[in-house]
Amino acid sequence: xxxxxHDLARHLNISIGTVSRALxxxxxxxxxxxxxxxxxxxxxxxxxxxxxxxxxxxxxxxIAFMLQPHPGDQEYGEPFFIPFLTGxxxxxAESGLDLIxxxxxxxxxxxxxxxxxxxxxxxxxxxxxxxRREDERIDxxxxxxxxxxxxxxxxxxDSSYPSLDLDFEKxxxxxxxxxxxxxxxxxxxxxxxxxxxxxxxFLDGYRKALKRHGIExxxxxxxDGFINEAGGYQVTPRVMLSKDRPTAIIFNxxxxxxxxxxxxxxxxxxxxxxxxxxxxxDTPLCRYFSPALTAFRPSxxxxxxxxxxxxLASLPAFAGPEGTRIIHEVWPLELVVRESx
Amino acid sequence: xxxxxHDLARHLNISIGTVSRALxxxxxxxxxxxxxxxxxxxxxxxxxxxxxxxxxxxxxxxIAFMLQPHPGDQEYGEPFFIPFLTGxxxxxAESGLDLIxxxxxxxxxxxxxxxxxxxxxxxxxxxxxxxRREDERIDxxxxxxxxxxxxxxxxxxDSSYPSLDLDFEKxxxxxxxxxxxxxxxxxxxxxxxxxxxxxxxFLDGYRKALKRHGIExxxxxxxDGFINEAGGYQVTPRVMLSKDRPTAIIFNxxxxxxxxxxxxxxxxxxxxxxxxxxxxxDTPLCRYFSPALTAFRPSxxxxxxxxxxxxLASLPAFAGPEGTRIIHEVWPLELVVRESx
DNA sequence: CGTATTTCCGTAAACGTTTACGAGAACACA
DNA sequence: TGTGTTCTCGTAAACGTTTACGGAAATACG
Numbered sequence: 001x002x003x004x005x006h007d008l009a010r011h012l013n014i015s016i017g018t019v020s021r022a023l024x025x026x027x028x029x030x031x032x033x034x035x036x037x038x039x040x041x042x043x044x045x046x047x048x049x050x051x052x053x054x055x056x057x058x059x060x061x062x063i064a065f066m067l068q069p070h071p072g073d074q075e076y077g078e079p080f081f082i083p084f085l086t087g088x089x090x091x092x093a094e095s096g097l098d099l100i101x102x103x104x105x106x107x108x109x110x111x112x113x114x115x116x117x118x119x120x121x122x123x124x125x126x127x128x129x130x131x132r133r134e135d136e137r138i139d140x141x142x143x144x145x146x147x148x149x150x151x152x153x154x155x156x157x158d159s160s161y162p163s164l165d166l167d168f169e170k171x172x173x174x175x176x177x178x179x180x181x182x183x184x185x186x187x188x189x190x191x192x193x194x195x196x197x198x199x200x201x202f203l204d205g206y207r208k209a210l211k212r213h214g215i216e217x218x219x220x221x222x223x224d225g226f227i228n229e230a231g232g233y234q235v236t237p238r239v240m241l242s243k244d245r246p247t248a249i250i251f252n253x254x255x256x257x258x259x260x261x262x263x264x265x266x267x268x269x270x271x272x273x274x275x276x277x278x279x280x281x282d283t284p285l286c287r288y289f290s291p292a293l294t295a296f297r298p299s300x301x302x303x304x305x306x307x308x309x310x311x312l313a314s315l316p317a318f319a320g321p322e323g324t325r326i327i328h329e330v331w332p333l334e335l336v337v338r339e340s341x
Numbered sequence: 342x343x344x345x346x347h348d349l350a351r352h353l354n355i356s357i358g359t360v361s362r363a364l365x366x367x368x369x370x371x372x373x374x375x376x377x378x379x380x381x382x383x384x385x386x387x388x389x390x391x392x393x394x395x396x397x398x399x400x401x402x403x404i405a406f407m408l409q410p411h412p413g414d415q416e417y418g419e420p421f422f423i424p425f426l427t428g429x430x431x432x433x434a435e436s437g438l439d440l441i442x443x444x445x446x447x448x449x450x451x452x453x454x455x456x457x458x459x460x461x462x463x464x465x466x467x468x469x470x471x472x473r474r475e476d477e478r479i480d481x482x483x484x485x486x487x488x489x490x491x492x493x494x495x496x497x498x499d500s501s502y503p504s505l506d507l508d509f510e511k512x513x514x515x516x517x518x519x520x521x522x523x524x525x526x527x528x529x530x531x532x533x534x535x536x537x538x539x540x541x542x543f544l545d546g547y548r549k550a551l552k553r554h555g556i557e558x559x560x561x562x563x564x565d566g567f568i569n570e571a572g573g574y575q576v577t578p579r580v581m582l583s584k585d586r587p588t589a590i591i592f593n594x595x596x597x598x599x600x601x602x603x604x605x606x607x608x609x610x611x612x613x614x615x616x617x618x619x620x621x622x623d624t625p626l627c628r629y630f631s632p633a634l635t636a637f638r639p640s641x642x643x644x645x646x647x648x649x650x651x652x653l654a655s656l657p658a659f660a661g662p663e664g665t666r667i668i669h670e671v672w673p674l675e676l677v678v679r680e681s682x
Numbered sequence: 683c684g685t686a687t688t689t690c691c692g693t694a695a696a697c698g699t700t701t702a703c704g705a706g707a708a709c710a711c712a
Numbered sequence: 713t714g715t716g717t718t719c720t721c722g723t724a725a726a727c728g729t730t731t732a733c734g735g736a737a738a739t740a741c742g
Contacts, residue, residue, distance in 0.1 A: 002460065002462070045460075047457075047460035047461055048461060049396070049461065049462055050461040050462060050463050051392050051393075051395035051396040051401065051462065052392075052396050054392035055390070055392040055393050055396050060392065062463075067442075069423055069424075069427050079420050081423075082410055082422075083410075085444055086410050086444065086446070086447055088444075089444035089445075089446075090446055093446075098443070098457070098463070099443070099444055100441035100442065100443065101408075101441065101442030101444070102439070102440070102441065103426055103427065103429075103430035103440050103442070104430075105427070105430070105431055105434075106427055116388075116439070119343065119386075119388035120388055120389060120390065120391035121343070121390055121391055121392065122391050122403075122439070258629060284626060285625060285626065285629050288599060288626050288629055288630045288631075289629045289630075289631070290629075290630070290631025290632075291631075
């Protein structure tokens with residue numbers, strides 16, 4: 001049985017209005033009364049009922065992150081997100097906001113979950129990840145005027161909401177540059193078949209870099225697959241059986257890379273010896289794999305912090321004195337050279 | 342601007358009470374009016390305000406999971422929990438409950454976050470993980486009478502709340518049995534130094550099995566370290582430098598095992614050749630590591646489902662016709678033999 | 683036809699907050 | 713002393729629901 005503001009009022013023989021004002025640090029309350037209220041609050045173990053507060057203020061003081069596990073994979077564990085969430089939560093906590101992570105079933109497009117969160121007003125804003133090229137979640141939120149920020153971009157541009165993304169285009173380009181500098185000419189690219197936007201960005205960078213080096217883009221060296229280990233396993237042989245075998249593969253996803261390496265192993269092809277393997281987004285899996293995979297690494301925890309910052313800056317209720325700002329940033333990926341080169 | 346129950350009432354020229362009853366499927370409303378209300382709700386895109394509902398009912402229809410990232414590790418990513426959460430959320434969704442994941446900063450004991458959740462009544466119940474031997478969170482929740490369930494046990498016993506745990510004792514014992522059967526007599530055990538309960542269970546199983554085989558327990562072969570890669574790296578040399586070198590190591594945690602293997606590598610000791618390495622809780626990291634680590638694997642997704650089930654069975658509001666039940670279960674770990682034997 | 687029962691709905695209170703408004707007291711200033 | 717200002721607080725409404733209660737109309741039953 002938790003104590004309410006009425007209990008405090010009764011206990012102190014003052015009105016609930018005064019109690020509330022004292023608790024919320026308003027100016028029009030005697031310093032002495034405030035002191036007594038605060039003491040009583042501690043004594044009676046008072047803390048405000050969030051539902052009551054939300055109802056009155058029309059704000060929940062919490063941000064929802066829509067977490068979507070990898071489709072079709074029960075044990076992979078999405079190591080990508082936890083550090084990101086850690087940063088996100090840390091920054092939000094500094095502003096007194098709670099982070100709630102809303103899980104969906106793996107593989108669904110979470111449109112349903114998102115609707116629930118928005119329509120029942122469980123959060124004041126949401127953070128989206130795994131943005132797609134055509135993202136119905138973004139359409140839905142903009143249409144409803146619900147505040148949000150995205151980890152990743154979408155095709156439609158992102159002028160109206162804050163977004164933070166990794167520079168997949170540059171990573172794809174850098175990967176090619178590096179491989180070409182080391183003598184490779186036939187470089188394969190494997191990316192997820194979903195509409196995920198980073199897959200397009202990556203491929204753009206890959207294509208442009210090849211052209212820059214005067215290398216013709218061979219469609220037989222580009223393949224799409226399910227964004228999980230099975231997908232990589234399934235699709236990698238396809239590029240390897242192309243008439244003129246590639247000497248390097250760039251994987252756009254760590255899980256796909258692991259599956260791809262399994263396929264390579266079965267074909268007797270050793271990464272680091274017979275073929276160069278590069279992964280665009282590094283995770284711990286890449287580090288521990290044998291051979292350890294050369295990969296482009298994001299700084300997830302700072303990104304989480306930053307995106308929280310950017311989201312807050314876009315919300316009238318939390319923006320600083322200079323008003324709300326919509327910020328877009330694209331962060332670099334850092335190359336980590338390991339053994340699979 | 343979302344529509345409320347008042348909008349519906351005005352639109353249909355009936356009272357809000359009737360609208361609410363129609364929406365909630367109560368018996369005392371005409372079938373015809375109900376039909377009209379439901380149509381209007383769809384038309385006006387109505388969905389109930391969760392704050393209002395929570396306030397009135399004193400229930401939020403959501404369950405909080407307290408997620409605590411590994412201490413001192415920014416990039417490990419805790420692959421353990423996502424599949425578990427997937428199962429948890431799936432079962433809760435079937436009962437119309439939302440799962441909210443409350444993040445804490447890595448390393449803190451999340452007592453603070455827990456208080457917030459409980460005192461501001463953000464959730465109807467919480468799920469705890471990483472239970473400690475003496476767990477102040479459990480004390481706090483039981484003292485306050487707040488409903489919860491735990492993934493893991495604690496020393497004090499767990500009669501009053503549902504708990505689901507893995508059989509670490511048996512895993513420790515089985516690991517020893519297997520190593521002894523393969524000729525090992527000097528078997529080291531490395532576990533986290535925190536008060537985490539599974540560390541004790543594991544060590545119990547280890548000790549008992551050794552005794553059963555008539556092998557004396559050598560304190561020099563048992564070591565504790567930080568529950569992360571650095572901890573394993575730091576502590577492994579200690580057991581290896583014991584006067585009579587072990588021929589096998591059992592790690593009680595995957596991250597510590599990875600760090601330990603790094604230390605072994607630097608000492609020129611090859612798992613699978615010079616020493617047998619077994620890990621108690623398998624994660625994808627173990628599978629991809631080279632050499633792939635023999636490990637005991639949990640079924641996380643079903644465990645998540647089951648713990649949700651058990652939690653619901655303990656809540657009066659959700660228990661079925663046979664009333665509330667407090668269920669305790671201990672699930673087996675499945676041995677996966679890989680290369681590090 | 684009279685009464686008892688059922689069906690359906692409106693009224694109003696309640697959940698725990700915040701806050702606009704106004705009022706009384708204290709104080710300042712001429 | 714009279715007027716204006718400042719400080720402090722109480723009152724009451726409002727946020728969006730759910731639900732106990734009672735009443736009117738319809739139906740059933742003798």
